[in-house]
Amino acid sequence: MPLKWVLTKTCKNCKCPRDGHEVVAEHGARSRLGFVANHDSLDARSLGYTFVPPGLTSARQVDQYYSTLPSEEVPKLGSKGEMLRSQRIVRQLPKQDLSLSACKFVEPEYANSYQDFITGRNQVALDVGLAKATPPNSICADCSKPIHSTQISVTALRLGDAVWHPSCFKCKTCDDLLVDLAYCVYEDNIYCERHYAEKNEAKVRRLR
Ligand SMILES: [Zn+2]
Ligand SMILES: [Zn+2]
Ligand SMILES: [Zn+2]
Structure with a gap:
């Protein structure tokens, strides 16, 4: 089931205005996307x-x-992996794509189509993957190799039963690991938000 979308101008965690938020890693992709905190995690x-x-x-x-990830990619506290994660959040989830309030360059006559893009994306394309124990006889949707049942795999509910190796859950365009498992679906492939928006360039070109 898709996650609930919540439009708020301030961050729920610390009440800071999200636009001015410096410490992206503190709240992560989930908060940047406006998803409610996952209290089960x-x-x-x-x-x-x-x-x-x-x-x-x-x-x-x-x-x-x-x-199963390269050690430099693991976001341990105080590590290079933590820095890489912060950089990915900024790169993969551009603020101007996330909400009208974060986009300072939308001409009034385009505001509606921009909002349509965001609404459509949130309803049909955008979600956060889940990690889980791997079901028997699983094949990775990216590399087509088996995923051993002793390993953890990633699932994307927008794409049904598909499973990925954690190191294979990447954007089809930039081949970058999807930060915090945030993905968008376009024609049955997964993309980071930035490149999903590019796929919709015809709709949003005038807005970016
Ligand atoms: Zn905050
Ligand atoms: Zn794979
Ligand atoms: Zn990408």
């Missing part, structure tokens, strides 16, 4: 990370998940 910081994927229920599963 593990507390990343107490496990030594800045992010742990939703869907996992134990520290052991988190370690299993991260053991």
Whole structure:
């Protein structure tokens, strides 16, 4: 089921105005996208990370998940991986794509089509992947190789039963790991928000 979309001008966590938010890693992609906090997820910081994927229920599963990523990509507190994650959030989730209030360049006559783009994207394309124990005989939707049942895999509810190796959950255009598992679906492929918006360039060209 798609996550609930909430339009708020201030960040729910610390009440800061989201536009002026410097510390992107603190709140993560989920907050930047306006999704409500996932109260079921593990507390990343107490496990030594800045992010742990939703869907996992134990520290052991988190370690299993991260053991399949290159070590420099693991967002441990104070690590290079933490910095890379912050950079990805800014790169993959451009603020001007996220809400009208963050976009300072929309001419009034385009505001409606811009809002239509955002509404359509949020209703049919955008979501956050879930990590889970891998069902038997799973094949990765990206590399087409088996995912061992002892490993953790990533699922994208917008694409049904498909599963990915954590290291294969990437944008089809930039081949970058999807930060905090935030993805958009376009013609049955997954993209970062930036490149999903590019695919819709005809609709949004005048707005960017
Ligand atoms: Zn904040
Ligand atoms: Zn794969
Ligand atoms: Zn991309």
